[in-house]
Amino acid sequence: MNDLLLAGVILGPLAAALLLALWPKLAPEPARLLTLLITVATFVASLPLLATDAAGGMTRELDVPWIAALGIRFHLGVDGISAPLVVLTTLLMPLVVLASYGHVHDRVRQYCVLLLAMEAGMVGVFAALDLVLFYVFFEMSLIPLYLLVGVYGGARRTYAALKFVLFTVAGSLLLLLGILYVMHATGSADFAALRRATLSVREQAWLFAAFAAAFCVKVPLVPFHTWLPDAHVEAPTGGSVILAGVTLKMGTYGLLRFCLPLFPAASIEHAPLLLALAVVGILYGALLAWAQSDLKKIIAYSSVSHLGFVVLGLFSLQSSAATGATLQMINHGLSTGALFLLIGMIYERAHTRQLADFGGLARTMPRFAVCLVFATLSSIGLPGLNGFVGEFLILIGTWRDHPLAASLASLGVLLGAIYMLGLVKGLLFGPVGHPKTATWRDLTLREMATLAPLFALMIAIGFAPQPLLSRIEPAVERMLERPRLALEASLAPTAMPSVDEGAPPHDRAPGERR
Amino acid sequence: MNLVAGLLLILPLAMAALLGLFGKRLHGKTPGLLAFGMAATCFGLAVAAFLHLRGLPEEARFVEASFWRWLDLGSGDQRLALDVGVWLDPLSVTWALFVTGVGSLIFLYSISYMEHEEGAWRYFSYLCLFLFSMLILVLGENLVLTFLGWEGVGLCSYLLIGFDYGKEVAARAGRKAFVVNRIGDVGFLIGMFWTWKLYGTLGHGEMKPIMAAVTAVPPLLALGYFVGACGKSAQLPLFVWLPDAMAGPTPVSALIHAATMVTAGIYLVLRLSPLFVAAEWALDVVAWTGAATALFAGLIALRQRDIKRVLAYSTVSQLGYMFLACGLGAFGAAAFHVITHAFFKALLFLGAGAVIHALHGEQDLWKMGGLKHHLPKTARAMTAGAFALAGIFPFAGFFSKDEILGVAFAQGYAGDPSRYVLWGMGVLTAALTAFYTARMMTLCFGGTSRVDPHLHPHEAPAPMAIALQVLMVASIVGGAALGFEALHWMPLHHWIDPVLAAPPHPTHLPPALNWGLMALAMMIAVLAWRIGAKWYGGDFAPARQAELTAPRFAKLLQGRFFVDELYALLIVRPLRFVAELCLEFDRRVVDGLFRGAGSFSALLSTTVRLAQNGVVHAYAFWMVVGAVLLLTLALA
Secondary structure (H helix, E strand, O other): OOOOHHHHHHHHHHHHHHHHHOOOOOOHHHHHHHHHHHHHHHHHHHHHHHOOOOOOOOEEEEEEEEEHHHOEEEEEEEOOOHHHHHHHHHHHHHHHHHHHHHHOOOOHHHHHHHHHHHHHHHHHHHHEOEHHHHHHHHHHHHHHHHHHHHHHOOOOHHHHHHHHHHHHHHHHHHHHHHHHHHHHHHOOOEHHHHOOOOOOHHHHHHHHHHHHHHHHHHOOOOOOOOHHHHHHHHOOHHHHHHHHHHHHHHHHHHHHHHHHHHOHHHHHHHHHHHHHHHHHHHHHHHHHHHHOOEHHHHHHHHHHHHHHHHHHHHHOOOHHHHHHHHHHHHHHHHHHHHHHHHHHHHHHHHOOOEHHHOOOHHHHOHHHHHHHHHHHHHHOOOEOEHHHHHHHHHHHHHHHHOHHHHHHHHHHHHHHHHHHHHHHHHHHOOOOOOOOHHHOOOOOHHHHHHHHHHHHHHHHHHHOOHHHHHHHHHHHHHHHHHHHHHHHHHHOHHHOOOHHHHOOOOOOOOOOOO | OHHHHHHHHHHHHHHHHHHHHHHHHOOOOHHHHHHHHHHHHHHHHHHHHHHHHHOOOHHHOOEEEEEEEEEEEOOHHHOEEEEEEEEEOHHHHHHHHHHHHHHHHHHHHHHHHOOOOOOHHHHHHHHHHHHHHHHHHHHEOEHHHHHHHHHHHHHHHHHHHOOOOOOHHHHHHHHHHHHHHHHHHHHHHHHHHHHHHHHOOOEHHHHHHHHHHOOOOOHHHHHHHHHHHHHHOOOOOOOOHHHHHHHOOHHHHHHHHHHOHHHHHHHHHHHOHHHHHOOOOHHHHHHHHHHHHHHHHHHHHOOOOEHHHHHHHHHHHHHHHHHHHHHOOOHHHHHHHHHHHHHHHHHHHHHHHHHHHHOOOOOEHHHOOOOOOOOHHHHHHHHHHHHHHHOOOOOHHHHHHHHHHHHHHHHHHOOOOHHHHHHHHHHHHHHHHHHHHHHHHHHHHOOOOOOOOOOOOOOOOHHHHHHHHHHHHHHHHHHHHHOEHHHOEOHHHHHHHHHOOOOOOOOOOOHHHHHHHHHHHHHHHHHHHHHHHHHHHOOHHHHHHHHHOOOHHHHHHHOHHHHHHHHHHHHHHHHHHHHHHHHHHHHHHHHHHHHHHHHHHHHHHHHHHHHOOOOHHHHHHHHHHHHHHHHHHHHO
16 A cells, blocks of 8 residues: 655655765765766656556555644655656756756755755655645745755845745745645645545635645746746756746646645636636736846746646646646646756856847857757747647647637747747857857767757657656546536536535535545 | 558658758768658659559548557547548648659759758758658648648748858748748637537548538638638738748748748648638638739739749749639639649749859849850740749640639629629739749840859759759640640549539639630730830840839839838837836836835844844754654654
């Protein structure tokens, strides 16, 4: 019954982090190599998680009492939604370590400690099936990232790090309050039990607001997005990759995993608002990306736009769209991860990120050019690569019930081409921009190796997404079950129990069991 | 047949990958020869597919081959299942035939044309990728695969226009092409979303019976696809990218921007023709857009100095004819014109390429002249292409263009007077076409030489010459061989019409009227040609003076109606302004609000400064305290 693999994927990096932290005499390079080996081993160990339950249930569960007095359990498990996200996390970590050879030269060991601690936290977020445990991991992944930006970042790193922390902490405080209330109201923090519990409509509204606020800051959904560009610009390359690749997904993951199944009535009530914010985010983020001149900011705002697609797909409550949205979480991790890695690589050479400083790199750095064009095509959703599958599913599914939202969102596809090809043109084409361009060497073998796994996955998912989709879909279906029922109930006015409105908080409507 | 279809797709893709990864190590003509060999093999495969389908009874002429399941989601009426596979029927095989056929010739031509260019391997790699994309566009089993090819050809066009990436103009033009095409793609996407909602499928095979039974289609659904077609096939108002695309190498202009890719829009309309017929006024929009584009681009072509730009606008104009045919419901005639146009326009572009090659890159018609003495073979070949373009009997273009005009007149004759207007626009365009073609040919080959005296133009090397000769033959006999409506000789129609929607309006004229109109069109074309040749044929000075001191309307033509400037003024700059505005709004208002909230809370927090001394150690300390607390609780 209790499977230790998942715990190993979390505790392994955590133990390694402790080891490195308590071993000050370890020289930087051996520490880095050790970290690389551990992260690769973690990645390999996490691969069996992809053998998910075909019916959408949890596998690899570990369920032991933790804080018995409060009924809090150390409950882990993965399904078709979380397993790919866990593997995405464990895949990106070794790449981030590889990339660090280029730009982290001081306090290497501490950098590795932070990376490993963060890995444990992020995997924990996707694997936790207890709300309190989820919260612990949620915070645990936050602090190393804060330090990563604050210590290893650029000139304005303190400001950016503080802003990042203030935003997320404000959100996670609400989340904590929400979790405490849920435990108080239902007597449990266990996800499986909560999925059967029913909260009154009014309770749901408040709890949804608290949870969604925390998650929307993380996504980030407009208008909570202003921390993101600052954090990205100041973060070191590895920080940006993790931030965009994984941390943002915690928000969308939380919306899917907790908001939709636990607060179904509130979810359908607020779906129009979230759809609207998602569409605004897609277009507004894209326009902002277009107006930027800093490479990292362009990608940062493009993330706002792309994550808008994810939220759109989730709250369309349509199965294909939500499945596509979950796939898009992975896709965005791959394409944006690759883009931040590439920008890091050029920054290490040029020490500038202003688009205007560049030009003509296609001639002097052909390998870089090919890689950048490739990552861009994935990002703008060229059919045949991964990004298209997610976007297409999101839009075609959303269009069924929300044609206007989907049509407006489709314009994001157009704007994406405008700003991303602007970036490509500015960097690669035209006359040579930077006087030192000729002295920059093309991508090294290490750098190519860092990017290669991402590119391979972009092609694989683009050509054959079904293996991944068939894992995601049943799990997503389960998350959508209750919101769908609530939607049907709300569409048939007589079926709506009006008692709920005035009922005291503890008086719950009968729970629907499957 | 599955193997043939699979190879048709795999060969170009594999060759693209091969040349892209290892082409750098190949020297001289090797990359070109490899690519040409692949393209020729593909043509052979297409012929095999054609012969196979021909051998089948008419109603069974299709092959559906599925390679793997691309995705399969949902259930019931929300099921979305798409395969990676091919759909062979007379329509897709016809396209595959001329794409690989004309394509092979252009690959052959490119071997010499690109021989001394830096990075020829890259060029051929893109060209192979283009062939793959184009083939999947026409052969793909469902609309999503068609869309894959659709965007794929757009990508290759982007890469090939910007081939000379050091040139700012080329990089700019490539991006413009991609972005304008994406405007159309949004329409295509919305069309697909809507189609799936209404009919529950996007597969060509599954749509066939559905489309046959459909009676009413929302016009906007069909127009979604038409917007996509306007982008790809450079129709009003999305035609602006095509003339700029001429910044790419000339064989690319011939292959992608004249013969094949730009006809993808026609392919889409033909593929979905039953939807268009059932969509009330959608077809009228198609017809008027086509006719207006034909006339508009024909006018602009009158006053262009760059030989490639003349040809580019003439391509836009001819594509307009094809859409006019679609809009009239004469889908077979549209396909006919696509094919003849592929022959003669590829020929003209390749000929222009030979001229530019001989003049070391000179594209200005005013700096040519008298070249028939230096390049007699090229001049002969191009003249055949020019006669075909001008619609002069018995060259290829005459038959297809005349059929389209005949249908327009027939519908007017049958009682719809607005169709006479369309016919009139078509005839006027035909006159303009003959005139500007004569102008181009005369400025290039006729009169006295204005060529830079340091240049010594010489004929193109063998591979280029062979490609020109073959296309010349096709441009002469290609029309009469495929169909002559007045004599009821219509092999192409018999082959392709069964898979297209039946025309919703009458298409036939009484024979006497038909012959009369034909003679009229012929006379107009010859007359316009004679005038053009006379004006520009004699002494060059007065003609140039006339163009320089042009009246206002001609200035408008020289400035290409200032459409680009208009777009910049009305769309690009306002959008950019909005983006900048958003940026300011984001900085000042959105971020400002939170910063305001932040400073407010900072004010509060001065009272609890002890807890927030900003030192990392302190945070770590409290973290540990928290962790210990939790652990104690756990143990309790």
